[in-house]
Amino acid sequence: MKKGFAILAVTILVAGCVSPPPHVFLVTPEMLAERQLEMRRYDGIKEAELLSACANVLQDLGFQLENSESRLGVLTVIKHRDAKNAGEIVVSIIVTVLSGKPMPYSKDQTIRASLVVRPVYDSNGDVLPDSHYVRITIQRLVRRTDNSIFVETLHDPNLYERFYDKLSKSVFIEAQKI
Amino acid sequence: MKRILVIAMMAAALHVSCAPTTERVLDADDETQLQKRSYESRIFDTSDKEKVLRATISTLQDLGFVIDRADLTLGTVSGTKYAGFLMKITVSARPKGNDRILVRANAQFNITPVDDPKQYQDFFSSLEKSLFLTAHEAD
Numbered sequence: 001m002k003k004g005f006a007i008l009a010v011t012i013l014v015a016g017c018v019s020p021p022p023h024v025f026l027v028t029p030e031m032l033a034e035r036q037l038e039m040r041r042y043d044g045i046k047e048a049e050l051l052s053a054c055a056n057v058l059q060d061l062g063f064q065l066e067n068s069e070s071r072l073g074v075l076t077v078i079k080h081r082d083a084k085n086a087g088e089i090v091v092s093i094i095v096t097v098l099s100g101k102p103m104p105y106s107k108d109q110t111i112r113a114s115l116v117v118r119p120v121y122d123s124n125g126d127v128l129p130d131s132h133y134v135r136i137t138i139q140r141l142v143r144r145t146d147n148s149i150f151v152e153t154l155h156d157p158n159l160y161e162r163f164y165d166k167l168s169k170s171v172f173i174e175a176q177k178i
Numbered sequence: 179m180k181r182i183l184v185i186a187m188m189a190a191a192l193h194v195s196c197a198p199t200t201e202r203v204l205d206a207d208d209e210t211q212l213q214k215r216s217y218e219s220r221i222f223d224t225s226d227k228e229k230v231l232r233a234t235i236s237t238l239q240d241l242g243f244v245i246d247r248a249d250l251t252l253g254t255v256s257g258t259k260y261a262g263f264l265m266k267i268t269v270s271a272r273p274k275g276n277d278r279i280l281v282r283a284n285a286q287f288n289i290t291p292v293d294d295p296k297q298y299q300d301f302f303s304s305l306e307k308s309l310f311l312t313a314h315e316a317d
Contacts (some may be wrong), residue, residue, distance in 0.1 A: 019294070020265060020287040025301035027240045035240060069248040072231055072255075076246055114245035114257075118232055125310070135236075137244050139260040151260035153242055 037157055039135040040164050041120060045175050047073060050132050051117050053174035057167050058115065066112075073117035073132075083109035083142050104146035113138040136163060205291055217295035219282040220302045220313035221274060227253055230271045230279050233309040241304065243267065264288055267301075280316060281305070 042050055051070055058065070063077035083106040095103040113136055120131040138154045200206075222230060227250070234255050235245055243257030243265075253272055259265040267285040274280040283301055285292035292298075302313045 019290075020263065020285075020292060020297065022296075023300055024259075024265060025241060025285075025297055025304060027237070027304050027307070031240050031242060034242070038239075067247040069250060071250045072228070072235060072248045074235065074245050074248040076244070112244055112258075114239075116235055116239060116245060118236060135239055137239055137242070139244050139258075141260065151262065151264060153244075153260055 034155065035135070037155070037160050038137055039133055040167070041131065041133050042171055043131045045132070045171055046130060047117055047119065047132055049174050050134065050171065051075065053170040054115050054117065054134060054167060056174075057163070057170045058113070060166065060170075061163075063111075063113065075115045076112070077115070078110065078112050080108065080110050083107060102146075104144040104148060106142050107145050109140050109142045111138065111140045134164075134167065136160070207293075209293065214293070215282070216316060217298050218284055219280055219316040220305075221316055222279050222281060222309060222311045222313055223277065224279055224309075224311060225273065225277050227271050227273065227279060230281060230309065231255055234269050234271065234281070234305060237301075237305045237308045238267065238269075240308070265292075281313075 045053070048070065051073055055065065055068075055075055058075065058077045061079075063079045065075065066078045067076040068074060085106060088105045092103040092105040095101075115134065115136045117132050117134050119127045120133060122128050138159065139152065140154065141149055141151045143149050224230060231248065231250060231253065235248060238245060238255065238257040241259065242261060243259045246256045246258055246266075248255045252270070254268060254270045256266070256268045259267075265285060265287055267283055269281060269283045271279050271281050281302070283298060285297065285301075306313050
């Protein structure tokens with residue numbers, strides 16, 4: 001009987017487990033550290049030219065433009081790619097052989113990013129001419145072989161480092177009108 | 179034991195399917211439209227819609243959202259956060275009179291609407307910091 005109540009409690013809990021984590025909308029120090037990772041400052045280039053240089057780099061990286069609002073400095077891009085990973089497949093095969101139950105592994109993924117250009121303000125709150133911040137956030141949705149999905153935001157410093165290397169070159173080319 | 183299990187499963191099924199489609203589409207619940215609008219909205223003393231929207235975008239990026247779309251004319255910004263869960267938010271900024279702007283946000287967590295006023299309070303407090311302005315309760 002006791003077990004029955006436990007089952008009932010668990011099923012109700014599962015059905016009602018729908019609230020977001022607390023303080024999901026409060027900026028934490030970790031989030032500010034993330035900002036350092038995702039953001040760079042560019043001087044000596046107009047906002048429209050900078051945004052165009054950014055769009056160019058995102059195309060270099062194979063992204064498709066999904067949305068844009070140049071008056072707010074926003075670009076949203078997307079691409080679909082394979083997500084198979086040799087290491088993960090090997091682990092899956094071993095677990096499947098040992099346990100007899102197939103272990104799913106990553107099949108394909110949708111990579112989404114938004115890039116935002118915004119003006120830099122001085123200490124009086126005035127816009128500094130031709131100085132802007134660029135910030136990109138990259139996320140992915142991965143589908144596994146059993147059709148389950150998982151989602152994550154990418155935090156690898158190396159990824160952002162390499163992106164901004166490419167952007168710096170593109171900004172230079174744009175500024176020099178090459 | 180078996181009978182209890184069946185009852186438990188029926189109770190869960192009932193719990194899941196208790197709202198008909200129309201109620202789900204309209205998100206009709208005990209809250210009134212006015213209550214919802216009230217905790218989802220704040221007023222800022224500025225007439226600069228672009229500034230409010232840029233600050234909104236930058237706040238959402240700080241909070242880990244990817245900006246899905248933005249529209250200056252309509253005054254809207256939408257974003258999605260992937261962090262093991264899926265959070266979506268749409269923020270709109272509309273002029274109220276000549277010198278104020280009404281900002282409204284509505285969020286969705288996985289497949290449920292966010293209806294906890296505390297979450298919106300947190301969002302507007304983050305936006306206040308980014309805008310360097312104090313948010314007032316909507317009239």
